[in-house]
Amino acid sequence: MSQTVTEVRETVAALHAELTRYGLVAWTAGNVSARVPGKELMVIKPSGVSYDDLSPANMIVCDLHGDVVEGDLSPSSDTAAHAYVYRAMPEVGGVVHTHSTYATAWAARGEAIPCHLTAQADEFGGEIPIGPFALIGGDDIGKGIVATLAGHRSPAVLMRNHGVFTIGRDARAAVKAAVMCEDVARTAHLTRMLGEPVPMAQADVDSLYARYQNVYGQVAPPPAP
Amino acid sequence: MSQTVTEVRETVAALHAELTRYGLVAWTAGNVSARVPGKELMVIKPSGVSYDDLSPANMIVCDLHGDVVEGDLSPSSDTAAHAYVYRAMPEVGGVVHTHSTYATAWAARGEAIPCHLTAQADEFGGEIPIGPFALIGGDDIGKGIVATLAGHRSPAVLMRNHGVFTIGRDARAAVKAAVMCEDVARTAHLTRMLGEPVPMAQADVDSLYARYQNVYGQVAPPPAP
Amino acid sequence: MSQTVTEVRETVAALHAELTRYGLVAWTAGNVSARVPGKELMVIKPSGVSYDDLSPANMIVCDLHGDVVEGDLSPSSDTAAHAYVYRAMPEVGGVVHTHSTYATAWAARGEAIPCHLTAQADEFGGEIPIGPFALIGGDDIGKGIVATLAGHRSPAVLMRNHGVFTIGRDARAAVKAAVMCEDVARTAHLTRMLGEPVPMAQADVDSLYARYQNVYGQVAPPPAP
Amino acid sequence: MSQTVTEVRETVAALHAELTRYGLVAWTAGNVSARVPGKELMVIKPSGVSYDDLSPANMIVCDLHGDVVEGDLSPSSDTAAHAYVYRAMPEVGGVVHTHSTYATAWAARGEAIPCHLTAQADEFGGEIPIGPFALIGGDDIGKGIVATLAGHRSPAVLMRNHGVFTIGRDARAAVKAAVMCEDVARTAHLTRMLGEPVPMAQADVDSLYARYQNVYGQVAPPPAP
Numbered sequence: 001m002s003q004t005v006t007e008v009r010e011t012v013a014a015l016h017a018e019l020t021r022y023g024l025v026a027w028t029a030g031n032v033s034a035r036v037p038g039k040e041l042m043v044i045k046p047s048g049v050s051y052d053d054l055s056p057a058n059m060i061v062c063d064l065h066g067d068v069v070e071g072d073l074s075p076s077s078d079t080a081a082h083a084y085v086y087r088a089m090p091e092v093g094g095v096v097h098t099h100s101t102y103a104t105a106w107a108a109r110g111e112a113i114p115c116h117l118t119a120q121a122d123e124f125g126g127e128i129p130i131g132p133f134a135l136i137g138g139d140d141i142g143k144g145i146v147a148t149l150a151g152h153r154s155p156a157v158l159m160r161n162h163g164v165f166t167i168g169r170d171a172r173a174a175v176k177a178a179v180m181c182e183d184v185a186r187t188a189h190l191t192r193m194l195g196e197p198v199p200m201a202q203a204d205v206d207s208l209y210a211r212y213q214n215v216y217g218q219v220a221p222p223p224a225p
Numbered sequence: 226m227s228q229t230v231t232e233v234r235e236t237v238a239a240l241h242a243e244l245t246r247y248g249l250v251a252w253t254a255g256n257v258s259a260r261v262p263g264k265e266l267m268v269i270k271p272s273g274v275s276y277d278d279l280s281p282a283n284m285i286v287c288d289l290h291g292d293v294v295e296g297d298l299s300p301s302s303d304t305a306a307h308a309y310v311y312r313a314m315p316e317v318g319g320v321v322h323t324h325s326t327y328a329t330a331w332a333a334r335g336e337a338i339p340c341h342l343t344a345q346a347d348e349f350g351g352e353i354p355i356g357p358f359a360l361i362g363g364d365d366i367g368k369g370i371v372a373t374l375a376g377h378r379s380p381a382v383l384m385r386n387h388g389v390f391t392i393g394r395d396a397r398a399a400v401k402a403a404v405m406c407e408d409v410a411r412t413a414h415l416t417r418m419l420g421e422p423v424p425m426a427q428a429d430v431d432s433l434y435a436r437y438q439n440v441y442g443q444v445a446p447p448p449a450p
Numbered sequence: 451m452s453q454t455v456t457e458v459r460e461t462v463a464a465l466h467a468e469l470t471r472y473g474l475v476a477w478t479a480g481n482v483s484a485r486v487p488g489k490e491l492m493v494i495k496p497s498g499v500s501y502d503d504l505s506p507a508n509m510i511v512c513d514l515h516g517d518v519v520e521g522d523l524s525p526s527s528d529t530a531a532h533a534y535v536y537r538a539m540p541e542v543g544g545v546v547h548t549h550s551t552y553a554t555a556w557a558a559r560g561e562a563i564p565c566h567l568t569a570q571a572d573e574f575g576g577e578i579p580i581g582p583f584a585l586i587g588g589d590d591i592g593k594g595i596v597a598t599l600a601g602h603r604s605p606a607v608l609m610r611n612h613g614v615f616t617i618g619r620d621a622r623a624a625v626k627a628a629v630m631c632e633d634v635a636r637t638a639h640l641t642r643m644l645g646e647p648v649p650m651a652q653a654d655v656d657s658l659y660a661r662y663q664n665v666y667g668q669v670a671p672p673p674a675p
Numbered sequence: 676m677s678q679t680v681t682e683v684r685e686t687v688a689a690l691h692a693e694l695t696r697y698g699l700v701a702w703t704a705g706n707v708s709a710r711v712p713g714k715e716l717m718v719i720k721p722s723g724v725s726y727d728d729l730s731p732a733n734m735i736v737c738d739l740h741g742d743v744v745e746g747d748l749s750p751s752s753d754t755a756a757h758a759y760v761y762r763a764m765p766e767v768g769g770v771v772h773t774h775s776t777y778a779t780a781w782a783a784r785g786e787a788i789p790c791h792l793t794a795q796a797d798e799f800g801g802e803i804p805i806g807p808f809a810l811i812g813g814d815d816i817g818k819g820i821v822a823t824l825a826g827h828r829s830p831a832v833l834m835r836n837h838g839v840f841t842i843g844r845d846a847r848a849a850v851k852a853a854v855m856c857e858d859v860a861r862t863a864h865l866t867r868m869l870g871e872p873v874p875m876a877q878a879d880v881d882s883l884y885a886r887y888q889n890v891y892g893q894v895a896p897p898p899a900p
């Protein structure tokens with residue numbers, strides 16, 4: 001296997017620490033994957049393994065149909081959904097799945113999160129949409145994710161009665177979207193508990209989204225510390 | 226004492242760290258126990274001792290009537306309830322008790338948690354049931370747990386005006402059930418605060434439960450790190 | 451100064467870590483004090499000093515009128531209230547003050563926390579009462595605490611529009627009461643958000659309180675780890 | 676560059692740890708700046724850099740129009756707002772921006788936080804006001820902050836549909852205001868969820884504010900640990 005797979009193993013193992021840091025996951029219920037650039041491969045968490053025990057060595061390498069190429073353990077039970085997204089959306093380099101609490105509460109009601117915050121306009125460009133209910137075990141979840149997110153600004157979808165899937169140009173961007181999705185879901189929940197948000201003009205949402213996608217952060221990524 | 230008791234002491238002492246990690250307990254109000262395989266013994270937390278101070282050496286070994294066999298300290302004041310469960314349910318290898326906040330709020334209202342999430346269907350197979358109010362100090366709590374959970378899919382019961390008891394094939398499984406019970410209780414609470422969940426079909430709940438019990442995780446447990 | 455003062459300095463400095471561990475305090479807004487056994491002295495946090503910077507050496511020793519006996523810094527701005535409690539209640543060995551969030555919300559509404567949980571019956575023996583609004587800077591807060599708690603089972607009082615004061619036979623017991631007060635306040639809040647708690651019989655509350663005060667924990671304190 | 680800039684770099688880098696400690700920020704969405712005393716310079720966080728990776732060396736030095744004077748990275752995308760505040764309010768030595776959850780929920784509804792807590796009277800002297808909606812990228816946010824806070828007791832403003840900006844005589848004071856703003860916003864939210872707060876007399880609010888600004892803490896700052 002190439003160096004590239006080695007690096008992706010390291011990235012995927014390490015990024016799971018962001019899911020626990022931000023409280024997006026309980027026990028083993030959430031996972032990160034990344035596409036191996038230039039190959040028909042992805043790297044994903046093993047199923048049912050504690051976040052404390054993840055390491056580059058126990059990440060699972062699968063092909064884009066979810067079949068294991070390297071690894072002694074079974075891959076995440078959500079592997080089929082990740083794989084479907086990589087097959088259908090070539091621009092996607094990373095996928096994250098969580099049941100983060102506030103976002104999942106919106107998903108349980110089947111309600112999209114409307115956009116009343118500049119932070120949501122920045123990252124999601126408008127509402128965070130609802131995807132269909134789908135059973136695990138085949139391509140249904142993957143199809144629901146792709147049908148909802150293809151052509152949508154939002155990198156996050158709330159799968160009904162289930163939880164959150166996010167996508168990104170790489171795994172780090174997908175993790176960021178998962179973190180921001182829960183942050184926005186919580187703020188929107190609290191806002192609504194005591195009244196109604198002040199509406200934002202669509203032109204302002206559009207302007208914020210355009211700026212954030214192009215101006216925020218560093219032109220080149222900052223050097224590693 | 227056999228090696229087995231030594232190992233169970235280690236497991237029980239260590240698993241209490243999951244109760245604090247997930248915020249399921251305040252001060253000393255929660256405990257884990259495990260059956261010693263093949264013996265009429267259980268290992269449980271000492272009463273009123275801080276989680277920081279737990280070690281394999283200060284765990285208490287009791288018989289299945291709650292009488293101390295090994296240990297200098299008094300066992301958990303919930304020992305009688307744990308012991309009753311081990312006597313009545315031979316398939317149970319671990320018991321956990323917490324007053325985790327969201328689950329206890331459902332318990333205070335005497336409301337079962339209805340199943341509107343795939344994560345709840347996976348782990349609990351449907352609703353998380355309410356058990357009776359019972360006073361500490363005899364077999365009443367144990368009887369209430371067993372009467373509620375015997376023949377029920379759920380490994381967790383919400384004891385009215387009190388808190389949560391969970392069971393598992395071993396102590397780790399019971400701790401997982403306690404973690405997931407609070408996670409599900411919190412999401413269900415938040416869902417209901419702003420409306421009603423979309424119902425899930427019973428067939429979907431059944432399908433998810435069947436799959437999770439048989440397919441999730443590793444066929445054999447992953448090697449320790 | 452005697453060894454005793456040295457030990458009390460260590461205890462009081464260390465116990466502040468429980469306030470931050472349980473999220474009871476923001477910035478520097480909360481404090482622990484202890485009576486020095488057998489002396490007309492108390493040890494308390496210095497005013498406005500970060501919890502990270504507390505040590506036995508920078509604790510302040512005051513007489514029971516709040517005048518500094520040892521220490522280079524100003525004592526907590528709540529010193530007068532602590533001192534009043536020690537003067538009026540000779541059985542009290544420790545006092546804690548916080549603005550912990552859920553308890554303070556009940557205090558802001560001027561509502562006592564009714565007892566619908568076994569954990570509250572255990573520790574508080576019934577409701578957690580409301581004390582009067584009182585301005586800082588003299589004996590008014592101390593008088594309000596004592597007037598509310600004298601003869602009451604509860605070691606915690608919710609001072610109106612302000613926050614929580616707790617008492618105990620020693621500082622550790624007062625800290626425990628502060629931790630359990632917030633835990634109970636949060637569970638009671640969540641309970642009420644979706645309906646009404648099932649009432650508990652007064653006889654059950656009495657029975658739980660009597661048992662917990664006499665049976666819970668170790669007959670002698672467990673040895674330090 | 677002078678020693679002073681070096682010291683301000685250290686202070687600003689270190690203070691970001693308080694934003695994460697108190698959960699005021701998600702991912703990279705929040706920033707601290709400080710004026711360099713006696714110079715027309717400010718030090719601010721680089722844009723889009725993780726809090727884990729901040730160090731004195733990668734802080735950005737800007738002039739008071741937001742143009743970079745020292746630093747290899749782009750400054751925070753909120754630099755223009757910070758700079759405007761320093762230009763317009765010479766007494767301000769530090770500025771903080773967060774999207775802390777509870778405060779931002781009040782901001783999304785366009786509601787000021789009314790004062791019903793002694794802690795709010797102490798730090799904010801009354802309500803925490805709402806500022807206008809303003810788009811990022813020019814002086815509009817800065818103008819909104821200054822128009823709201825000039826002549827107001829509160830060091831915090833809730834910018835509509837956006838988040839919190841706080842000011843202080845130095846960066847530490849602005850961070851404290853950001854911490855206390857979220858603490859007060861959360862308590863006020865919880866209070867209102869189950870009823871109405873008991874009103875506080877304006878004279879009491881005034882008295883608390885006057886005392887806290889003059890008496891709380893140490894006459895001279897305590898020595899560093």
